[in-house]
Structure formats: structure tokens, C-alpha cells
Amino acid sequence: MSLPLLIRWRRRAGAPLKRLIDREPQSWREVARIGSAIRHEVLKHRTSVLASVADALEAGDAEPARWAAARLFGPNGALADLDGYLRELDALGRAHGVRLNLAVRDPVFAPLVASARRLRGLRRPLARARPGTRAARRLVRELRIVSRGLNTEAVGALGRLIAGLCVLRVDEPLLRGVYDAVAQEPAFREQELPPLTVTADRREGDLHVRMFRSDLQDVLANLLRNAIQASLAAGADGVGLVLEVEEDEVTALDSVVIAVCDRAPSKLTTARLRGRYVARGLGLAMDLTNRAGGSIRVAPREGWAKALEVRLPRAEVVREPRPALG
Amino acid sequence: MAPRVLVIEDGSEYTESYERFLGADFRFRRAGSGVQALALLAGEPFDAVVLDMRFDRAPEGELLGDVDEIAERFNGDLVQARQFVEDHQGTYVLAALREAGHALPVLLSYDFGGEPRRWERLAARSGSVAYLADEAGPSEVAAALRRLIG
Numbered sequence: 001m002s003l004p005l006l007i008r009w010r011r012r013a014g015a016p017l018k019r020l021i022d023r024e025p026q027s028w029r030e031v032a033r034i035g036s037a038i039r040h041e042v043l044k045h046r047t048s049v050l051a052s053v054a055d056a057l058e059a060g061d062a063e064p065a066r067w068a069a070a071r072l073f074g075p076n077g078a079l080a081d082l083d084g085y086l087r088e089l090d091a092l093g094r095a096h097g098v099r100l101n102l103a104v105r106d107p108v109f110a111p112l113v114a115s116a117r118r119l120r121g122l123r124r125p126l127a128r129a130r131p132g133t134r135a136a137r138r139l140v141r142e143l144r145i146v147s148r149g150l151n152t153e154a155v156g157a158l159g160r161l162i163a164g165l166c167v168l169r170v171d172e173p174l175l176r177g178v179y180d181a182v183a184q185e186p187a188f189r190e191q192e193l194p195p196l197t198v199t200a201d202r203r204e205g206d207l208h209v210r211m212f213r214s215d216l217q218d219v220l221a222n223l224l225r226n227a228i229q230a231s232l233a234a235g236a237d238g239v240g241l242v243l244e245v246e247e248d249e250v251t252a253l254d255s256v257v258i259a260v261c262d263r264a265p266s267k268l269t270t271a272r273l274r275g276r277y278v279a280r281g282l283g284l285a286m287d288l289t290n291r292a293g294g295s296i297r298v299a300p301r302e303g304w305a306k307a308l309e310v311r312l313p314r315a316e317v318v319r320e321p322r323p324a325l326g
Numbered sequence: 327m328a329p330r331v332l333v334i335e336d337g338s339e340y341t342e343s344y345e346r347f348l349g350a351d352f353r354f355r356r357a358g359s360g361v362q363a364l365a366l367l368a369g370e371p372f373d374a375v376v377l378d379m380r381f382d383r384a385p386e387g388e389l390l391g392d393v394d395e396i397a398e399r400f401n402g403d404l405v406q407a408r409q410f411v412e413d414h415q416g417t418y419v420l421a422a423l424r425e426a427g428h429a430l431p432v433l434l435s436y437d438f439g440g441e442p443r444r445w446e447r448l449a450a451r452s453g454s455v456a457y458l459a460d461e462a463g464p465s466e467v468a469a470a471l472r473r474l475i476g
Binding site: 048052055056064155249250253274290293318 | 337339340343346347391398399402403406414417418421437443444445447460461462463
């Protein structure tokens with residue numbers, strides 16, 4: 001391969017972020033953390049002043065330009081922090097065998113990196129800005145372009161990326177599907193199972209959580225398996241699945257609550273669950289809900305002997321979500 | 327006289343930017359936590375508050391919210407509970423301000439554009455509040471403060 005071709009190939013080599021998320025779906029949480037940090041620490045906290053710097057320069061005041069230069073460049077500047085976060089994403093990719101090329105191949109990060117590169121080129125013009133000169137007018141134009149690239153386009157693209165990561169709709173068909181799958185397991189296939197009641201609060205509209213479909217299915221299958229076994233052993237009638245929403249009064253954040261209910265007597269308590277004095281399946285269910293930022297607790301529920309309540313943070317979906325991975 | 331604005335943030339980025347670009351129109355004072363803000367509001371009059379949401383640099387003792395109680399939502403995991411309190415500290419501070427009887431307008435520096443349902447409920451019970459989109463720069467902050475202060 002000729003040298004120019006090799007250079008071009010090396011520049012283009014590597015994958016967009018989607019390849020990492022496809023190969024290692026569990027990486028979505030780290031991707032979301034780093035994406036949020038770039039949005040919050042780099043863009044919102046520091047580059048959001050660029051348009052105001054341009055305004056000031058246009059009005060004859062160069063001091064904000066020098067002040068901004070000190071915040072943007074250097075070892076503790078916004079651009080150094082951005083480089084650090086991009087290196088974190090690269091390292092995350094390498095840890096899962098994916099060589100990322102965010103600067104060239106990624107539709108969200110490539111424009112962000114290009115704008116950051118353009119901003120880097122303004123270091124000297126910002127530090128030496130003299131209002132009223134042709135150079136200052138050029139700097140004002142550049143600042144507005146970079147500001148739009150970083151503070152409008154990149155902020156929006158990152159927000160959409162994070163909002164679309166790993167969104168799962170929780171509804172009655174999903175709950176019934178898990179019950180049907182458990183009912184087909186060899187231990188239950190030949191038995192007459194307690195009848196299932198599903199109650200879903202439809203007033204709250206569509207309910208979404210950030211969790212892999214397979215993980216939520218595993219959690220519910222474990223709880224349903226236990227409820228059915230206990231009901232069969234005790235000759236208790238009926239198993240219930242309740243889907244509802246709970247609001248936190250301070251943060252106004254919702255939790256999606258899925259309660260698995262039965263009428264069999266039991267000594268299971270939340271303390272026993274948390275202390276892991278439970279079978280392996282329940283322990284796994286606890287780990288999976290923990291990873292999704294949720295919880296499982298044992299609670300009394302009218303009409304039932306007990307309910308195991310799975311609580312998961314509700315994801316508010318405004319735009320069409322990408323399908324949950326995994 | 328220029329309106330007095332209390333900026334509640336765990337760093338100083340917002341206050342520095344606002345003083346630099348909006349210092350001619352507003353007088354800014356910074357509080358590093360909800361605890362400090364309540365102390366300042368008890369002794370000085372302010373016309374409005376700018377309130378950050380995430381407080382991951384505030385000392386643990388100055389975070390509002392009962393971490394032990396919140397850990398119940400995370401299977402008793404105190405690390406996740408602490409993270410939650412940091413990530414949503416702005417709402418805890420807002421609730422504490424209202425509970426202490428401070429009805430002044432609050433501008434939340436958190437983009438609720440992706441959470442319209444949440445914002446509707448928070449706004450309904452929080453009196454005079456508004457929020458800033460993530461891309462808002464100092465001039466948008468000034469416009470929002472003027473609208474809030476009236």
C-alpha cells in the first residue's frame with residue numbers, strides 16, 4: 001500500500017460508537033456517563049459562553065476573550081477535559097475489542113471533535129484579540145460557528161444519544177409473555193397452574209425503563225417461578241402481576257413498579273432479600289435490578305399474602321426510542 | 327438598583343461567567359450548597375436564585391436528602407443512593423427553599439426539555455420556577471432572569 005493510501009486508511013480505520021454498544025450492550029451505562037459528563041462539564045459549564053464572548057468582542061470588549069481562552073485551553077481547560085473523556089471512550093472500546101474512531105466515523109462525535117478542533121485554532125486569536133480589527137471580525141464569525149457546533153448541535157446530538165440508549169417499554173404483553181414462558185418450563189408444563197391476573201395502570205401512558213429486555217425477563221421469571229412454586233406447594237389460588245407508577249415527591253421522578261403477588265404463606269422479608277439469605281435465582285434478580293438502578297422489596301398488598309415489588313426508574317421518552325439492545 | 331441573584335452551585339463556573347457577562351445588570355452571590363444557600367437567604371434579600379442540578383463536588387455533610395432512606399430504592403446500596411442525591415440535588419435544594427418559606431423565583435440550570443411530564447409536576451408544586459436549556463449562554467440566562475423577576 002502506498003504511503004498516502006496507508007495514511008488515509010489509518011485515518012478512516014476504526015468504528016463508530018454504535019459498534020461498541022452492539023458488541024457489548026452492557027457498555028451503554030459507561031457511554032451514557034461519559035456522554036453526560038461531556039455535555040455537563042465541557043459544553044454546559046464552559047463552552048456555552050462563546051456566543052457571549054463574540055458579542056462582547058463585537059461591542060469592543062476583548063477582555064472576555066482572554067478570560068475565555070484561559071478557561072478553554074491549557075491542562076485544566078475545557079478542551080483538555082474533552083480529550084480526556086474521548087480517551088475514556090477509546091479505552092472502553094479497546095477493553096471490549098473495538099477500536100473506535102470517533103473523530104472520523106461517529107455521527108455524534110465527529111462533528112463535536114471537528115468543532116473542538118476549530119476552537120483549538122482560536123487560541124492565539126482569542127488571547128490577542130483587538131476589537132475593531134479585521135482579525136477580530138473574523139474571530140467573531142468563527143466563535144459563532146464554533147458555538148453553534150458545540151453548544152447547539154453537539155449538545156443536542158449527545159442528548160439524543162443518551163436518551164435513546166437502552167430503552168425498554170414495559171407493558172402487559174411483556175408481563176404475560178414472561179408468565180407464559182415460565183409456565184412452559186418442564187417443572188410446570190404438566191401442572192395446573194394458579195390463574196394469572198394482570199393489572200396495569202393505563203392512566204400514566206407508556207412506561208419505559210432503561211434495562212435490557214432479557215434482564216427484566218430474567219428478574220420477573222425468577223419472581224414468578226417462586227410465586228408459582230409456593231402457590232402450588234401451599235395449594236394457594238392465583239398469581240398476580242401489577243404494573244403501576246410511583247412518583248417521588250422531591251425529584252418528581254417516576255418509578256415503574258412491577259409487583260409479583262401470590263397467596264402462599266411465606267417468611268420472606270426485604271431484610272432477608274438484602275442479606276442474600278435467598279436462593280440463587282432471587283440473588284440474581286437482585287443483582288440485575290441493582291444494575292438498572294432499581295430495587296426489589298417484599299411488601300404487603302391488599303388481596304394477596306405477599307408481593308415482591310420490582311422498582312425501576314422510569315425513562316421519560318419524548319422521541320421515538322431506539323430499541324433496547326440485548 | 328441591580329437585582330440580586332443567588333447562584334447555588336458546587337463549583338464556581340456559572341457565577342464567574344455571569345459576573346463577567348451580566349455583572350452590569352445583576353449582582354451575583356454564590357452559595358456552594360443548599361445548606362449555605364439557606365444560611366445566606368436567612369440573612370440577605372435576593373430577587374432570584376439560579377440553581378444547578380448536579381452537586382458532585384459538594385461536601386457530603388452539605389448535601390440535602392436522607393441518603394439512608396433513599397438507599398431503600400437501591401436495595402440498600404448507599405453508594406448508588408449518594409450518587410442519586412448528588413445527581414438530583416437541585417430538586418432537594420428547591421424543596422428545602424420552599425419549605426423554609428423562600429418563595430423567590432428559581433431558575434433551574436437543568437434541561438427538562440426531555441422530561442416534560444416531570445417538569446410539569448415539579449413546576450406545579452414549586453411556585454415561581456423556570457429552567458434553562460443546556461445550550462443556554464449568559465444572554466439567555468439574563469433574559470430568563472428578567473422574565474422571572476418581572
